[in-house]
Each structure stands twice: as C-alpha cells, then as structure tokens.
Amino acid sequence: MTDSTRHDVSPIQGRPRSGLSTPSRSSAGRPNVLIMLIEDVGFGAVSAFGGPCDTPRLDQLTVGGLRYNRFHTTALCPATRAALLTGRDHDHGGTGSATDTAASAPARPTVCASLPEILRLNGYSTARVGKCHEVPEWETGPVGPFDRWPTGSGFDYFYGFLGGETDRYHPANHRPVLYEGTSPVAPPKNRQGGYHLIEDLADRTIGWIRRQHALMPGKPFFMYFAPGATRAPHLVPQGWADCYRGRFDAGWDRLREEIFARQKAHGILPRDCEPDTRHSVIPKWEEVAEEMRPVLARQMELHAGFLSYTDHHVGRIVDALDELGILDDTLIYTIIGGNGASGEKVTTAGAGHAEREAFLRERLEEVGGPDSCDYYALGWAQAMNAPYEWEKRAPSHFGGARTGAIVHWPRGFESRGEIRSQVHHVIDVAPTVLEAAGLPEPVHVHGVRQRSMEGVSMAYSFDAPDAANRHEPEYFEMLGNRCIHDKVWAAVARHHSPRDAALPSFDDVWELYDTIADRTHAHDLAAEDPEEPHELQRLWLVETTGYTVPPLEARSVERLNTDGGGRPHLVRGERQLLFFGMGRLDERSVAPLKNTSHAVTAEIFVPAPGGDGVIIAQGGVTGGWSLYLRDGALGYCYNFYGLNRYYTVGGQPVPPGTHLVRMEFTYDGGGLAKGGDVALYLDDELVGTGRVERTEPYLVSAGENCYVGTETGSPVTADHRIPAFRGRVHWVQIDLGITDTGCGVYPCPSLS
Template sequence: MSSQSNGVSLPKPDQVYSGPLAFDVRELPERLPAIEAKRPPRGAPNVLIMLLDDVGFGASSTFGGPIHTPTAERLAGSGLRYSRFHTTSLCSPTRAALLSGRNHHAVGMGHITETATPAPGYRSTRPNSATPLAEILRQNGYNTAQFGKCHEVPVWESGPTGPFDHWPVNSGFERFFGFIGGETNQFTPALVDGTSTVEPPDDPDYHLMTDLADRTIAYVREQQSLTPDKPFFAYLAPGATHTPHHVPRAWIHKYKGQFDDGWDALRERSIARQRELGVVAADCELTRRPDGIAAWADVPAEWRPILSRQMEVYAAFLEYADTECGRVLDALEELGVLDDTLVLYIIGDNGASAEGGLNGAYMITTASNGGGEYETPQFWQEHLSEVGGPRAYNHYSVAWAHALCAPYQWTKQVASHYGGTRNGTIVHWPARIRASGEVRTQWHHVIDVAPTILELAGIAEPDTVNGVTQVPMQGVSFAYSFDDADADERHHTQYFELMGNRGIYHRGWTAVTKHRTPWDVVSRPHPFDADVWELYDTTSDWSQARDLSAEQPAKLAELQQLFLIEAVRHNVLPLDDRAAERMNPEIAGRPTLVTGDRLRLYPGMKRLGENVAINVKNRSYSVTAEVEVETDGSASGALVAQGGRTGGWALLVTDGGRLAYHYNYCGLRRATIESSAPIAAGRHQLRAEFGYDGGGIGRGGSVTLFVDGSAVGEGRVERTHPLYFSFDEGLDVGLDSGMPVFEGYAAPRGRFGGGSILWAQIDLGGDDHNHLVPPEAHLQAALIHQ
C-alpha cells in the first residue's frame, strides 16, 4: 500500500516577515512581499466524484445491465470503465473509506453509525490521525463542497446542537448541502445546509435528485466565476437509488413491460451483454440463484405484475438519477472545464439492496415494524399506480436486488462476495488520459481513490496535520493503469468484513465466508467458528462460481491466515455480529443525546431524529402542550408530531379547533381521537395520555385527551410501531414537517395557527416493554435504512 516519507505537515506554517522595517512605510528600502493566495501545484485538476447509492454491478447499461444510464455511457465512451473496482458492501463504511484513503475499520467505521461501540474499529468517530481527502485538498488550495448523503456523523452528534466535529463542514468541505442520515424522502427530504436544518420548497414537482444537481451546478459556476485559477473538489453523493424508490411519474412509463419475463431472464440477458462489453471475462459464469429466492416461473401469477412494477420504478429511478448527473457534466462542458476535470463516477456504494423482503415493500417501515400482512396482492393492486410517488415508501423484492448484482453471488451487506462489493466505476479526464472507451481490469478498492487524486494533483500525503502524526493511507493509486490496459495491478491484498461476512483478496485468489443473509431476519447467526469458507481463483473464475476449497485446502488455510493478519492490522477484531448490545447505547457504550424520562420542547424544534429523541414506543406516555388560543375555536395545526407518512403520531388541533391525537401505523392503519368541543380562547394545557396495553411489543393502547386537567375525549389505537417511525422524518413542535403524520391539516405542513405554543413536553410511563423487542429486529431495522 502507500507509504509516507515526504515530511509534509499541514497546515503549512505562516511565514513571518523578517526583512527591514521603517517607521514610515514610505521609507521602506524595499517592497514588502505580496500576500500569496494558497494554490495547489500547477496542473492540479478539478475533481468531481459522483457516488450513487445501492446500485448493483449488473444494473446499469454501462456495465451490461438492463437500465439505461446515458451519463455513465457518455463518460465511458471517452473515458475508462473499471470493471474490478470494489466497495465495502455497506454505506457508511464505503463513504468513510472513500474520503479517507484508509480501510473502514481503520477509521472506526466498521459498520453504520447507529451501531457504534467503543472498539477501535467500530467507534464511528474518524480519528484525527486520518485526516480526510477534502481537508488535505482544502489546505492545499482547493475549493471543496459536498452535496447529498453523508451518513458519517456519529449518531449522538447528529442533533441540532452538535458537536459538529465529524460533519462535512468540519471534515474539509467548505460547503455542505444534503442529509446526514442513511436515507431520506426524495420529495420532502430532511435537508441540512451547513449544520442548519432547512425545509424543501412547497413545490409539487420538487425532487431531491434535481435539487442536488442544481446546487452542484450553481456551486461550480460560482467557483469558476470568482476563482477560476483555483481547482475545485465537488463530491455529489445523492440518495438515489436507496429506498424510497421515488421518481417522477413520467420516467416510470419508459420501462413499462420491460421486466415482465422476470429476474431469471434478466440475469441471462445481462451476462450476455457483459461478456459482449468486456466488463466480465468472456468465459465468466453466471452464478446460481440462492436458496430462498424463487424462480420467476414459480412466482404466483397474482404477484408478477406487482413485482414487475417494483422493478420498473427502480429502473426509472436509476435512469433519472444518472440523467441528472449528466446535467452537472453539461454545466462543466458549458464552462469549458470538463476536459480538465477528473471525474470519478462510482455506480453504487455497495451492491443492490436486498432489504425490501421477498415480496418487496410498499411502505418499507413494514419490514421491521410488522404490518406486512396488510400489503396483500389486493392492496398492491389497489395502490400500484402510487408506487414510486409521494404516498409510497417503496422498495423492490430481494430477487430483483440479486438479479441486479449479476453475474455475482449475493447483494449489499454481504462483504464476502462480489455481489456485495463489486461496483462499476468510470474515470474520465481527457486532458490527461489518452485512452478512451476502454475497459480496465486491474483489481482496485474504494480506498484507492484518495491516493489517486493526490498523485494526480501533485499533492503529497501529509505526515502530520494540526500536530497529529497521520496513519498512512492504505490505498494504492490506480493512475498507473490509465494509459496501460496491461499494466500489472498494484493493489495485491484486501480484506473485507461486515457483521461477520468476511473475505480476503490476494493476488487473484479470494477466500470468503458468508456469516449472515441480509433478508433473513429470524435466524440468529451461528458461531464464527462454524462459518464455512469458500475458495476461488478469480484469475480463471471471474464471478466466484467454482468453489475450490475442497480441492486446495492448503491455499484456503494460507488465505484464512492472511485474513487474520489483515484483521488485526486494521482493527477488524474483535468480530462483532451482536444485535441487542449494539442497538442499546447504554450496553454498547456510546453516548446518547437525550436521557431520562422527560423531554421539554419549545417552538422551532423540527426534524429531531429518532436516534436523538426520547423513545415513546412499547410503553405508556403523555404529551402536553401549553398554548395561548386567540379566540374560541381559532387554533389549528400540529402541537407535537413525530414521524411522517410512513408512521408516527401527532398531538394536534383540528381545523375545527378540537384537540386531537392521531396515530399512523406504517401508513396503512390510522386512528384519530378528538375532543368533544373546540378549545376556548385563553391559556390552556392540552394533553394526551397514551395508556399502553402491555403484554408484548407493538400492541395498542387507550388514548385520553385533557384540557386543563379535564378529560375531553377518549379512544383506541389498535396497533403501534414496535421499532421506529421513520429514519428521515423527525420530532416537530408547531408543525409536521416532511410528509405529514396526519393528512387533514388546514395549513401546509400542519403549521400551528390561531394562537401560540409556549412549550411542549413528553413524559414516559414506567411500563417500558422495549426489552422485549427481539435484538435481531433492532439491528435489522437499522440496516434497512442506512
């Protein structure tokens, strides 16, 4: 891997003037040296990284898949396709590795931030001995900006009070616009500008993908207008194509009927195109479909149009996202800087997502909260036209995910096999790369991106930053391969690990073991010692189709030993597949933002995420608001709301001025309890008491409404969320941001009017049943939404 012997320290010390002085500046014997603006070496390129989310190797047409990706094809036509480029199989780890040039465990991101533990490889806090690429470029004179998904902020630091040490604006990016968590609604996203929460416009045609492209374009135009002599580093990481699969309706029609023959036929067509394009070996085998995924021929007839529609929506989402990325390239071309910009287009931060279940999900919240029984074929048929739109929060079937990782085994989360880790990547830089339209087959990994960019910019990797000795980057620049298709590869050894799924690549060989299956939420993983290892010679077996472990046990043992060496070197050990311990902050050993049984809130609080808010699930609680009502019955709107269209609850005042409590179960079942009369003018305490039934998790409860201590209404909620409401909506006071929990507000987003809210408070009861939540379910919920 890369070595460090350059002696460079950042920041570079300010030079103190030591020349002659005079009392009067006019009497200086010589002119003072001019202040010089910081600039990188001459010829350093602009850099644009575009990283898509949850896209399998076999999805895009550029790598033989069924989905038209015109932007990727355009770049590949005058650039290079890297067909053996790898990620970590999961979101946060890949992003941390990309931006640091180090392995994900080495920078504390062995898993997602929601599962952090004190173990060095799993803390989710990047050490200050691993300064990220953006900061190195910034301190060497680059302008830097990030747009889109982050998901590298430790979960206890993700609230509006910070600390912001690990946010993009303190990780080298001068600007950030996007979202902090693992996913967000594409129509009403949970947006952050710098460190401040902002709401998307009230525009029925709004879509986050277009917004991110617009913002990237505006940034580059501004940068080139004011500092054209200064290169930029722009990082565009949209939420596309992570769930929810949201896309403007017009795009979906383009794929109507194209997947009616199912996933098996799709895989066969894909590998034929992949061989023809040369992105797999000519003799590459199509790996078999895993047990548990039905053959298309065995799918009941009533499910086939539903499953086809799921895939049509996803395909439209990917093409739409790719096309929006193309607008960014168009802007660079209009500015005359495209040829001078190093573009890296990484089509996926991991393999395709198998987190939607075997039948897919209309509301992905059902995957962990129950309620899937409501999504019957009849339900799907009645709501099929809404899939992909704002009323759904949809995800396709496991089988489509597997098909879109063709020709490889498995999917996202499976770090052991290439279905989880191989992502097609394109490099484009006509001013420097002579070759065009060619395929490169040298083996590389996402940790190689940062060293490549530094080499091409002529910037030395620093030994120390802010006085802290740096851990050398562990990636290898792949610039050597630009103009030499036959160059010997330089990334010889690479480990993989995620939740016990692990493997090792070494000079053409891979030894791998799958410890857990992403869509199996019932079975507990067996002991690590019981894992079965496989061995593949990928110089002759491109897709890991022929297991040689029985034939070459000595080679397998050699690679297993090498995995252990690399695991110790990069903080992988101790292996950790725990569920309950990692999802409980107190047991796991990480901080929490809110503690205790009471949370006092004030007007202006919005989008307080579930991970940093008080937990009202599986227990009794009360929510109280002190309000001033202007005139009899004049008040209306949300008092306190948590969650959104995918599920949640709200204490509100109806359009008729009545106090109400609304519960939304997974967007599929709703209950509203109202007071018997409107609220009179004056100051009042309004309260809802939710009495949990008990006897397990996700049960119902009784609701009683109070005005100034007097009961004014009561009713029932038959079923509640046991695990979560939303991973992108939040807790609001005085409004219901995003896609609202309650659909009947008079004002947009349920903004409270006709009075004022003085404060609101949530108090928890003593009947906490959260310990009854299966630990595997906690972990699965977190994994689905990263």
C-alpha cells in the same frame, strides 16, 4: 506510501517541520476533481455495465474514459464514504458500520485526515453536495457539535442531508433535513411546484462550480457529488418510470439472464465465465402469485426510472464543466454503487408477507408517488447484482461489494473507451487524486501525525491495460460477512443476511474460489482443496487484526437501540420539556417513546374562532405520531410504518382560552413493538380513548423529524386540516414510564 513521499500540509505547534505553514494558492498543473457516488446500484444495473437501466450520460463517460470491472466498495454506504474520503480502511477511518448503529468511538479520527482537507490545504476549493451519513448520530442535532460535519472535515461548502436516506419530495421534514453548511434550509420550492431533491442537488453542484470558476478561475476545485440515489425510497417523476412500462414483466430470473449475456458480449466479463447461483430464499418468478407480478414489475420500473433520472442530472453536471471549458482538465470518478443493490428493506413476495403484498396491490397507482415510500423486492436486487450472489451488506460473495467504476480525464491519460480489470478498492481513490494533483501524502495535518493511506494509486493502470495488480491482498468484513483474496484464491464466508431471523454463531462455512479461472465465483472448490481455505482464513485474521477489525460484531437492527449500540443519549431522564417553534429535532434529540408507556402534555392557547393544526408531531408519511386539533377537537394518530394508522379522537371541541391537553399511552409490555391503549384528556377530563395495535420498536419517526406547533413536508396523518397550529402552543412535556391514567404525573406550571 513511505514518509519520504509525504509532507506536512498545515501548521503544527511552533514552526512547521516542512511543507506549507498556510494553505497554498498554487494550482499549476493540478486538475479539478469531481467524484460522483451513486448508491444502492448493483454491478449489473446500468447500461455501461450491461444493465437494463438506460444511462446514456454514464455511457458517454465510458467512451471518453475507462471502465473498471473489478472495483470494490465496503458493501455499506457510510463505511464506503469513510474509506473513499480518507484512503484508509473503513475500520481505521472509524466507520466499521453505519452511523445509525455506531458505538461512541469517534468517526474519522484525527490521524486519518480527509482527502478534501489535504486538498484544501494545498490550494483547492472544496465542496460537497448531497448525502453525508458520516456524522455520529448524537452530533446531528441542532446544537452540534459541528466539527465532524462536512464543513468541519475539509469542505469549504456543503449542501445536503446528514442521514442515510431522505424523502425526495419533502426533504425539509425528513430527519436528514437539508443543510447549507450547518444551517437548516428549506428547499427552493415545494413538490406542488415541481420540486425533486436530485434536481435540486444537481442545481447546487452546477451553481457552486460556476461560482468558483467565475471568482477563482486559477484555483482548482474538488467537488464531491453524492445525490443519495438510488437508495430507497424510489421516488421519481412518473414519466421517468413510465418509460420502462412492460420491460420487466418477464420477471427477475429472465432479467438476470439477459444482463449476464450482455456483460459477456460487451467484454465486462470473460465469455467463458458462468453466473453465480441465485439463492433459494428468492422465489422463482413463476412461483410468485400472478396478482403480485404487476406490483413487483412496477417496483423495478421505478428503480430503473430513478436511475435514469439520476443519470440525466449527472449529465447536466458534466455539461456544465464542458460549457466552462474545463471538462478535459477535470478528473472525474464515477462510482456506480456505494454498495451493491439493496435487499435490506424489502420482501421477497413470498410466504409471511401477505399484509405487505395486499397493501401494495391496493395502492399500485400510488407506488412511487409523493406520498409513498417504495423499494423493490429481493429478486430485483439479485438481478441487478448480476452475475454475483447476495447484495448490500454482504461483501463475501461480491454482490454487495463489486461495483462499476468509470474514470474520465482526457488530459490525464490517452486511453479511451477501454476496460480495466485490475483489482481496486474505494480506498484507492484518494491516493490516485493526490498523484494526479502532484501532491505527496502528508506526514502531519494540523499537528497530528497521520496514519499512512492504505490504498494504492490507480494511475499506473490508466494507460497500461495489462499492468499487474498493485492492490493485494484484499479483505472484506461487514456485519460478520467475510472475504479474503490474494493473487489467485478467494475464501469467503457469508455470516447472515437481513432476512435471517436470528444471528448464527461465527462458526461459518468458508468457501473457496479460483479468482482467475472463475471470475464470478460460481464453483466452490473448498471440498477439493480443504487446506487452502484454512490458510486464507489465517491470512484474513492477520490482515484484519492489523486494521483493528476484530472482535466481530454482526448485530445491526438491534443496535438501532441507543443502549444496545453503546451510543450517548442526548436526552436522559424521564421528562423532557419542549417549546413552541422547536423543530427539525431528530430521533436522538427527543425523549425515547419506544416500547414503553408515556404521556405527552401540552399547554395551548385556542383563539376565539377555534383551534386547528399540529400541537406536536414526530415523523411523517412513513411512520410516526401526531397530537393535533381537527375542527377544534383533540386528536391523536399513530402511524405504523405507513401500513396502519391508529386514531383516537376527543369528542368535544377545545373551547377558546388556555388549556392543558394530554395524551397517555399505556404500553402492553412483554417485549418490543407491542401495542397499547390511548387516552386523551382536556384539563384532566377524559375526552377520548383508543387503541394502537402495534408500535415501531427502534425508530419511532422512521427517519423524520419532530416539530412543536407545526409540521412541514410529509404528514403523519392528513386528519388535521392545516399543519401550523392556529393558536399558540406554549410548551409540550414528554413523560416516560406513565402507567396510570388521569394525569398521574403533573405537567410543569403554566409558562403562558
């Protein structure tokens, strides 16, 4: 978009050059905009795109709208969100990877103003509900800064969570705790009262739309609904999963074949195309141990139920628009997958996973329940990505990047129930919304000259099914996995997957596909035309250099370590002092206890009836640690990813009065994730010893928070009887590097 079609939308120093000096209130002819982003959903998952998961409300949107069958994302949700909200390539938007593994460079630089900020300055009300996952890790703590939180990035209202995933039943205890604006809030009810996060987020979305329409009926709105479904954990009310009982017993190979057949029959794919190959790392269903098949089938039932449950609440939001009489005037974008189906956290039910398999078999009836943290096996992810190869984080073969998209806008275009096959990308959404609103792209925002949007508006295709592609060429890069395609050819290089034990060099094998004759990339033509891949490799390098992609960085898990990722430490030194009532402290706000010896000392007051409850806890049911009193006696639990809980118990009750209690952990050393010995002290007297066989190497809390004097939501252990400490926790001190025993580093003076 050239400068002649751009303008200033906010004041600059002195007099504005052009455009508006204050936010506009004019709304003549401008549609409301609702963007709904569902995530970790494969191209072949939902019924609207030939999938086995019943999504009748999405089906209804396709009847009154358009389906795009060559729409792409970045293959990773934070990068997709940055691209969606800026209209720029995700690297230009400051999010080349996940915020969990980010370097210290700022996310979303000021030269890439967000779409909601542009709309807000042009008279729109703006709101965001659900998952964020765009705020740098070191800025998500309770003291901010908050300028990159949603309410600092163009949204008038925000309700949701900041991190990558959250418990659906206990979000108050999870690291991405629920926030309204920048204030942490508790859910309106607990899980015993029927709470589920997706319902809560839909309620908030509907409530905000109704409130905005009632109080400012002449002002258009922009609502971004991102429920975080169907990202793991797959937790859904049981009845929704039970609707799928037995439907996946034939396994993932049969399911993938059935999806592919429906896609061709329904026009999602050309009838003459062939499926992409299933990689050899995925066992054939008949090779899976018979006793594991019911567990694996239940995993898929949970995912399908979760997707149907999410679809139900999407329908509630659409119904609310209809009831207000504004559905026809609302441009609805539904992006069915911020990336492809996820295989990043799951096993293939093959060799080397006996412990995980036994754990699942023993807990089959608990799978999907409030105290579980469930995903599905890689075989299901590949089936859901049908007909494409690979999965989330691998855009090279489109299993991670090709996504179903539905556009619904009755008063914006005449076409109904049709399929569009123009190539588009998530960066095209922002330019489309601006064109629909009749707004030019701004030259300056808040005095900062803007980088031009790199997406193209999709509006040209709404009523022109045969219009030529305008988004060319298109490149992909995520964690070293690469792709480039022009009008005819696509060259791809898969660098590694989440299951690769070691990172290979970047001397990858490039494959070549004819994107016109071979929509599914089933036939590699590199051997037949060896020069074409080299030409496209050069094109990839030219394109990506312009978008500041190089140098390539393929580390992922390793970068969860703050030092390895080059991120700022919020807590430095070898000692941290915490006080009673401090809570909702995420991983970056607590001294790093990983892979080292350490001690936790607390001064507590025990009342005359005796003490009970949590002194300090970090984490929850999916992993963490807790120091507590049970029936008056000191106890410590280390929860290893929910698979093992290691207990150390002090034999004698802590008598009434003020006391020092202490846990010392002596790490075995010799690398990451090793075990160690535990010693418990009461007023310098050794009262208990124990052993932790293995520890979590990167994220102690597996995504949940740290609390002093209480624990809300999912518990590290059920060994304590009450979460809130009965008595008083005056302070807690964490010391790192402790290698001796018997209180080798003394705590601070009494603050009682």
